[in-house]
Amino acid sequence: MDKVVDTAAEAVADVPDGASLAVGGFGLSGVPNALITALHERGTTGLSVVSNNCGALGTGLAVLLAARRVARVTASYIGANKEFERQYLAGDLEVELIPQGTLAERLRAGGCGIPAFYTPAGVGTQVAEGGLPWRYDGRGGVAVASPPKEVREFDGVPYVLEHGIRTDFALVRAARGDRHGNLVFAKASRNFNPLAAMAGRVTVAEVEELVEPGAIDPDAVHLPGIFVRRVVPLSPAEAADKRVEKRTVSA
Structure with missing residues (x-):
């Protein structure tokens, strides 16, 4: 039952070229950056990605996109990712844009065994x-x-x-997780991470805080461990690395 894997590199070592991935995150919130970085360093390519967007500000999936490791994206919007826009319009990337609520429900349906x-x-x-x-x-x-x-x-x-959407793997990020794979997500990161995790046949979760089984109240669990195959504890520096997409200040 202990699903903890020591490193992100080990956790994604069996993701092959051409794999399909459901990736959690909402904007820059709840993005599994450590797992994405490990995939980039491994050189995995030809990926079909299902995610709310494809990263921004040179982080998240934008790292794989800039390295031309992504062949197809299923997403809700392009957003401020100029490289995403450029590759799409140039014909270098296949993109299926889906209404955001429909994308969420397609992931949930796939995870629940509902075909359509x-x-x-x-x-x-x-x-x-x-x-x-x-x-x-x-x-x-x-x-x-x-x-x-x-x-x-x-x-x-x-x-x-x-x-419904099913993918070969899913990569997600949680605020807390135990060794059995039970996960808790913080605020906006709860929007797509649980759904992406449900849709993956092999789901890998990076967690900001790893706790022992029983430390999370069952009523507080957002995603039960039955959906999670591997858990990767983040270092304090990795857990604290949270970017802000747009800052709003008052005069």
Whole structure:
């Protein structure tokens, strides 16, 4: 039951080229930077990434993206990541943009063994009708477009069919975790980390504070250890390294 692995490098040593990854984080909050850095140092490439975004300010998934280790991204938005935008528009990267709530539910559904579900989000748009540019040809044209999705009416209201997401691995970051893999997430980092963890067939969690089993009240557990295969304790310096994307100050 002891799932602790000494180093991030050891924890991701079996992630092969071409693997699919669900990666937690919301903006710069709750991003598994140590695990991502370990993947970068290992040289893993051709990755298909499912995450809320693809990193920013040269951190998180932006490290893998800049090194051209990512082949496909399933995300909610591009945000302020200029390299993400450049590779997408140049045709170097395939990108599937999904409404944020739908992405969250697709990850949750995959983790719960639900193959698909109907949602009103996207009905009457290219999300349902198809034609969203997944890959550009580098000359302003679309090389690969999204296919149309099934739309069905329930009680006179149209809904679009969305498929659950399962990935080979998941990388997440938690504020606290025990040796059995039970995790607690802090504030905004709880948005996508639990869902990404559920979607991965092999889930690896880096934790800011490692505690012994029983130290976390069962009612406080955000993600039970059944979803987690490996736990990596962060050093105090790694745990304290938290970037701020935008600072707002008053005069």
